[in-house]
Amino acid sequence: MGCFYLRERNKTKKQSMSSPTLTVDKDGFNDEMSQKANKSCSSVVAASPRSILELYEGRAHELRSFRLAELRSATSNFSRDLKIGEGGFGSVYKGFLKTSRSQLGLRNDNGNLVVAVKKLNPNGMQGHKQWLAEVQILAVVDHPNLVKLLGYCATDDGEQGPQRLLVYEFMPNKTLEDHLFNRAYPTLPWKTRLSIALGVAKGLHYLHEGLEIQVIYRDFKSSNVLLDEEFIPKLSDFGLAREGPVDGQTHVSTAVMGTYGYAAPDYV
Numbered sequence: 121m122g123c124f125y126l127r128e129r130n131k132t133k134k135q136s137m138s139s140p141t142l143t144v145d146k147d148g149f150n151d152e153m154s155q156k157a158n159k160s161c162s163s164v165v166a167a168s169p170r171s172i173l174e175l176y177e178g179r180a181h182e183l184r185s186f187r188l189a190e191l192r193s194a195t196s197n198f199s200r201d202l203k204i205g206e207g208g209f210g211s212v213y214k215g216f217l218k219t220s221r222s223q224l225g226l227r228n229d230n231g232n233l234v235v236a237v238k239k240l241n242p243n244g245m246q247g248h249k250q251w252l253a254e255v256q257i258l259a260v261v262d263h264p265n266l267v268k269l270l271g272y273c274a275t276d277d278g279e280q281g282p283q284r285l286l287v288y289e290f291m292p293n294k295t296l297e298d299h300l301f302n303r304a305y306p307t308l309p310w311k312t313r314l315s316i317a318l319g320v321a322k323g324l325h326y327l328h329e330g331l332e333i334q335v336i337y338r339d340f341k342s343s344n345v346l347l348d349e350e351f352i353p354k355l356s357d358f359g360l361a362r363e364g365p366v367d368g369q370t371h372v373s374t375a376v377m378g379t380y381g382y383a384a385p386d387y388v
Contacts, residue, residue: 175260183259184271195237210241226290240284250359251284257358265323267356293347312351319353334364
């Protein structure tokens with residue numbers, strides 16, 4: 121019989137007032153601790169793995185809190201000419217930020233950092249809960265095949281109500297869906313296709329095995345695979361993601377999420 125670590129639930133730490141916090145419900149993130157097998161059978165060791173919320177507390181300072189006026193300026197007041205996409209969360213705009221040269225990323229001719237700004241549609245299919253989930257998870261993960269979140273904006277606009285925005289690194293080659301189904305784009309070479317498939321597989325493997333906790337993506341599809349200037353794939357849109365099985369469970373129960381007719385490979 122194998123020996124196992126005994127996991128106990130950590131007490132919830134006080135959330136930082138300067139960073140967005142996530143309200144946990146029955147379909148949200150599970151803050152219970154998972155069990156791992158102990159390679160050494162000489163003793164049973166007590167340990168306390170951290171939850172998404174606790175991991176986030178240690179990384180929240182790496183995200184920048186943007187002012188709404190700053191993002192309006194960066195996107196020319198969310199101009200239609202700079203709109204590059206739209207989904208269940210809301211519209212995505214191309215933006216230009218004046219930042220230090222030390223910050224890595226694509227820059228325009230004026231030296232401004234090129235970013236993608238996603239603006240929550242208050243009347244859309246997703247809402248504040250999904251915005252929070254994306255902030256929490258993308259602050260924690262760190263992998264070349266996952267999109268990088270640079271920061272967020274959470275404020276109340278007197279006229280338009282609560283405003284929730286996310287700021288990402290910009291992906292100049294758009295999505296895998298564009299290259300597979302839009303005839304305006306040239307056909308992807310098979311070598312590039314295989315490289316993209318391998319990259320997204322690495323991203324999913326990292327979510328399942330590369331963290332202290334498992335993350336179930338729940339929205340893996342070609343439109344959520346972004347491509348950078350070298351066609352390196354980046355998984356995006358983590359609003360529907362959740363923590364995986366904990367405390368020795370073999371599965372998690374959840375409502376159907378994502379696109380109609382689509383089943384997350386995590387569950388298949």
